[in-house]
Amino acid sequence: MNSPADNPLDRVLVLEMVRVTEAAAVAASRLIGRGDEKAADAAAVEAMRKAFDTLYMDGTVVIGEGERDEAPMLFIGEKVGGAQGKGPKIDIALDPLEGTTITAKAGPNALAVLAAAEEGCLLNAPDVYMDKLAVGPGYPEGIIDLAKSPTENVKAVAAAKGVEPGDIIVCVLDRPRHSDLIAELRDLGCGVVLIGDGDVAGVIAVTDEDTTIDMYMGQGGAPEGVLAAAALRCVGGQFNGRLVFRNDDEKARAAKWGIDDLDRIYTRDELVKGDCIFAATGVTSGSLLEGVKYLRDGRMTTESVVMRASSGTVRWIKGEHRAK
Ligand SMILES: O=P(O)(O)OC[C@H]1O[C@](O)(COP(=O)(O)O)[C@@H](O)[C@@H]1O
Numbered sequence: 001m002n003s004p005a006d007n008p009l010d011r012v013l014v015l016e017m018v019r020v021t022e023a024a025a026v027a028a029s030r031l032i033g034r035g036d037e038k039a040a041d042a043a044a045v046e047a048m049r050k051a052f053d054t055l056y057m058d059g060t061v062v063i064g065e066g067e068r069d070e071a072p073m074l075f076i077g078e079k080v081g082g083a084q085g086k087g088p089k090i091d092i093a094l095d096p097l098e099g100t101t102i103t104a105k106a107g108p109n110a111l112a113v114l115a116a117a118e119e120g121c122l123l124n125a126p127d128v129y130m131d132k133l134a135v136g137p138g139y140p141e142g143i144i145d146l147a148k149s150p151t152e153n154v155k156a157v158a159a160a161k162g163v164e165p166g167d168i169i170v171c172v173l174d175r176p177r178h179s180d181l182i183a184e185l186r187d188l189g190c191g192v193v194l195i196g197d198g199d200v201a202g203v204i205a206v207t208d209e210d211t212t213i214d215m216y217m218g219q220g221g222a223p224e225g226v227l228a229a230a231a232l233r234c235v236g237g238q239f240n241g242r243l244v245f246r247n248d249d250e251k252a253r254a255a256k257w258g259i260d261d262l263d264r265i266y267t268r269d270e271l272v273k274g275d276c277i278f279a280a281t282g283v284t285s286g287s288l289l290e291g292v293k294y295l296r297d298g299r300m301t302t303e304s305v306v307m308r309a310s311s312g313t314v315r316w317i318k319g320e321h322r323a324k
């Protein structure tokens with residue numbers, strides 16, 4: 001076990017991270033199904049920002065709501081935590097409302113989510129797309145490789161699992177940009193689980209046999225890629241990510257954060273190093289968590305998960321809250 005002196009995360013109450021995601025989820029939950037993505041996001045951001053102040057840490061947002069001039073709160077570089085200059089230095093990746101459209105439409109799998117690690121341990125991913133490939137725990141290291149085709153990756157996983165390629169179930173974001181990928185998977189006979197949004201939950205689904213999902217493939221947000229990699233670092237499973245740059249402005253963003261090899265394929269442990277914490281609270285119910293529920297007596301319930309890489313501990317936390 002690490003002593004507090006070794007590991008700054010020990011000095012932040014790991015469980016306290018859940019209060020931050022709970023606060024964001026509860027705030028966003030009032031906007032579930034109200035058709036207003038922006039209002040839902042703003043509510044989650046404000047609540048998360050406030051909740052951070054209750055934590056004893058000197059935190060810095062490294063993945064957040066955008067660049068300083070784009071986001072009023074929780075922008076990249078913003079200091080969070082109630083112990084600036086004296087508490088442990090922690091880097092934070094966050095998505096106060098992962099699934100703004102899901103929330104607006106009352107769909108499944110919207111989450112309030114964050115990852116925390118020692119300073120310098122999270123890839124400062126710019127807000128661009130990322131090609132993602134993931135598989136759950138229990139496979140030989142290197143079984144998936146983003147440099148190879150979807151067909152090759154499915155065949156490798158199927159062989160290791162002892163099944164036919166057509167038995168493999170792959171989760172993919174339902175987007176026109178994935179039409180070739182989906183056609184290739186269907187040609188192999190794979191089951192393709194199409195999700196409307198929310199690839200943090202989509203990637204994490206590969207770690208849970210109950211979902212029946214074997215693999216995750218396709219392009220989504222790079223920030224969400226780092227968050228999902230943090231979760232897999234805690235519970236196991238492999239992840240490959242490659243940043244996708246659509247124009248010079250996006251390339252300039254990468255340069256700003258010191259990323260010079262634009263074609264690099266990052267493994268899970270290159271995206272997230274050292275010890276880390278992953279915390280999430282469900283906003284709407286889905287494969288990972290139950291959403292916020294309002295009881296008749298005016299109380300509400302939440303479900304959260306908090307995990308830690310160094311110990312591999314996964315804690316599921318149900319909360320009951322008085323509606324304000
Ligand atoms: O909708 P796009 O542009 O395909 O982007 C995909 C990304 O958007 C999401 O579906 C939703 O993210 P937000 O709600 O945080 O915007 C992510 O899960 C995913 O990585």
Ligand SMILES: [Mn+2]
Pocket residue numbers: 095097098099221224
């Ligand atoms: Mn998101």
